[in-house]
Amino acid sequence: MTLSLYFVVRFLKTLAQVFFVFFGILMLTDVVEHLRRFSGQDISLTDATMLALLNVPANLYRILPLIFVFSAIALFLALAKSSELVVVRAAGRSGLRFLLAPVMAALLLGALVVAVLNPLVAATSKQYDLSYAHQASGRESVLSLSENGLWLRQGGAEGQTVIKAARADGDGTRLFAVTFMIYDPQSIPTQRIEAEEATLEPGQWVLQNAKYWDLTAPNPEVTATLQPQANLASELTRDRIRDSFGDPSSIPIWSLPGYITKLEQAGFSARAHRVWLQMEMALPLLLAAMVLVAAGFTMRHARFGKTGQMVLLALAGGFAIFFLRNFAQVLGDNGQIPVYLAAWSPPVAAILMSLGLLLHLEDG
Numbered sequence: 424m425t426l427s428l429y430f431v432v433r434f435l436k437t438l439a440q441v442f443f444v445f446f447g448i449l450m451l452t453d454v455v456e457h458l459r460r461f462s463g464q465d466i467s468l469t470d471a472t473m474l475a476l477l478n479v480p481a482n483l484y485r486i487l488p489l490i491f492v493f494s495a496i497a498l499f500l501a502l503a504k505s506s507e508l509v510v511v512r513a514a515g516r517s518g519l520r521f522l523l524a525p526v527m528a529a530l531l532l533g534a535l536v537v538a539v540l541n542p543l544v545a546a547t548s549k550q551y552d553l554s555y556a557h558q559a560s561g562r563e564s565v566l567s568l569s570e571n572g573l574w575l576r577q578g579g580a581e582g583q584t585v586i587k588a589a590r591a592d593g594d595g596t597r598l599f600a601v602t603f604m605i606y607d608p609q610s611i612p613t614q615r616i617e618a619e620e621a622t623l624e625p626g627q628w629v630l631q632n633a634k635y636w637d638l639t640a641p642n643p644e645v646t647a648t649l650q651p652q653a654n655l656a657s658e659l660t661r662d663r664i665r666d667s668f669g670d671p672s673s674i675p676i677w678s679l680p681g682y683i684t685k686l687e688q689a690g691f692s693a694r695a696h697r698v699w700l701q702m703e704m705a706l707p708l709l710l711a712a713m714v715l716v717a718a719g720f721t722m723r724h725a726r727f728g729k730t731g732q733m734v735l736l737a738l739a740g741g742f743a744i745f746f747l748r749n750f751a752q753v754l755g756d757n758g759q760i761p762v763y764l765a766a767w768s769p770p771v772a773a774i775l776m777s778l779g780l781l782l783h784l785e786d787g
Contacts, residue, residue, distance in 0.1 A: 426511070427524035430502075434525045437501070438494040438532075442483070445490055449479045477551035481672065484544045487536065488748070491529060491710045492741030495717030496734060498525070503730075508722060519781060522718055529714045533707025541703060542675035549673050572600075577659050582607045584657075588621070590688070595664040596623040603628075603655065612638045616655065623664075628655040671699035679703075694762065698755040701766030702748070709748065712773035716740045719780035744773045 453475035458466060483490070502508050511521050573595070575586040583606045588598035603616040618633040630653045636643040674682050679700050686693040720737035721730075748769040755765025 430521065430524045431528045433502075434494065434498050434528055437498045438491070441490055441494045441497065445486070446479065446483060449482050450475055453478055453482070474551065474554055477547045477554060480544045481548045481551070484536075484540065484672070486745075487706075488709050488713050488745050489741060492713040492717050492737070495525065495714045496721050496737050499718055499721040500730070500734070503721065522715070522722070522781070525718075526711050526714050529711040530707045533710040536710075537676060537703050537706050542677060545673050545675040548670070552673065573598075575659070575664070577657050582613070583610070584655075586621075596661050597621070601630075614638055615643070616653075618653075621655075623657065623659060623661065625660075626656065626658075628657050629653075630655060671696045676700065676703050694758060695756045697762050698752055698765050701762055702752060705766050705770050708767075708770035708774065709744075712744065712770045712777060713741055715774060715777035715781065716744065719777045719784070722781075722784075740777075744769060747772075 454468075454471050457471040457474045458468070461471070499508075508521070572587060572589045573591060575588070575595075575598075577584045577586065585604045585606070586598070587602045587604075589600035591598050598621045599619070601618050601621045603614075603618075603621075604612055605614040605616070607613050615636040615638055616630065616633055618630040620631040622629045622631075631651070633650050633653045635648045635650065635653075637646050640646045671679070674696070679696060683693040683696050683700070686696065717737050720733045720740065751760065751765040751769050754760045755762055
């Protein structure tokens, strides 16, 4: 028990050191990037630093598996260099039994990351989007979801238009049971339009069976008009509506199931969000797999030589699993493979292959 606790503490210390090294590098590059991106708007160093502080947690969270593989490589190299692995084996403890402590630590850390760090990263990502939109005007989200349907917003020189629809098609360019509330530049409602269907075409909404109310008239219902087909100018595009869904990673995992339900009730496809949810559930296994991959190549005595080659192989294995996970996510988002296969196959395959390598080295 004492020996296992010792290795867990060593692993946590190494992980913290690698984590803060990556934090410093990402922080520096992010500050420089924001200063360059907003150089024409005279952004201050303080504002750039605040934007970087909000953006870096999401970037660190994204590369967390690579941080784990770097930490595990550093740990096993240090143990091999100090001959502690030889002493452990001489005491009668096998390599697989020795690995149980850091692997369990990786699993528990992964569960803690998903339960606690994921909501924090989602909050900082959302705040970063708001701050970035404030710094770069015109980039704010135009879509939101509620239990009553979906809401869109569009603007122009003549004022804002708020759009409410009961449901929509997969990309939000065809709305059903839709209401348009048109406001003037002073935010005073001037017109209301209800239509059975609205289809977004370049530069306009095409309305079917629309009813118009002039809200500036004394009795809007008396002056209301019906039109079988009508057009309403719009600056919205398919890409802008799709971008307004936001990254699934910006939604806390505890809120993600409810958000998926609302998304599907509104008529949108929630496949990308389902894939992300399952990938987050599989993250502890992926982090444990990274530790096993690093151990398979570097948990050997330094006197055997070829340490540099083994480190390169361990890094290559870690990067291969990382990119395989991202590739599986893309396939899952596009519907090429099932959601569960996209999320769970990379970590499970990595664990099985690394265990096979370890068994071969230990008993082969």
